[in-house]
Amino acid sequence: xxxxxxxxxxxxxxxxxxxxxxxxxxxxxxxxxxxxxxxxxxxxxxxxxxxxxxxxxxxxxxxxxxxxxxxxxxxxxxxxxxxxxxxxxxxxxxxxxxxxxxxxxx
Numbered sequence: 001x002x003x004x005x006x007x008x009x010x011x012x013x014x015x016x017x018x019x020x021x022x023x024x025x026x027x028x029x030x031x032x033x034x035x036x037x038x039x040x041x042x043x044x045x046x047x048x049x050x051x052x053x054x055x056x057x058x059x060x061x062x063x064x065x066x067x068x069x070x071x072x073x074x075x076x077x078x079x080x081x082x083x084x085x086x087x088x089x090x091x092x093x094x095x096x097x098x099x100x101x102x103x104x105x106x
Contacts (some may be wrong), residue, residue, distance in 0.1 A: 003032070005089040012079055012094060023105025024092045027059065031088060040091045042077040055092060060101045072098060 005025055009016045031037045041047045052069045056062050062069060076094045080086045096102050 003038070003087070005032075005087065008085075008087045009090050009093045011083075012090060013097060016093065017102055017106065019106040020096065020102040021089065021093060021105075024089050024096070027105065028088055028092070038088050040086045040088050042074075042080075042086060048073055051091065051095075056095060056099075060096060060099055060104065062099060 006016065006018060006021045009021055025032065028038075040051060048070065052066065052073060056069050056073070064072075072095065076091055076098070077086070079094065080090065093102075096105065
């Protein structure tokens with residue numbers, strides 16, 4: 001799938017770091033090859049739990065409570081609310097940016 005991940009991220013973070021975006025794309029890897037797995041379904045609790053546990057806790061090494069992490073994820077969901085495609089790369093970028101963890105992907 002040919003997707004301009006950087007263009008989507010820049011809709012929400014105009015000064016987005018190209019190296020961090022590329023790193024997130026590398027981190028997501030095969031998940032970006034299928035449209036369904038390239039998106040985050042904020043209405044699916046299993047999906048948001050997976051983002052919280054697999055990305056926020058494991059990759060970003062966040063130790064906040066589940067409730068606080070869920071609230072941060074919901075904030076990102078609100079930012080993307082008007083967008084039909086909630087691209088995983090954009091969600092991950094906004095979360096990493098919020099927590100000052102973009103360096104993990106550069």
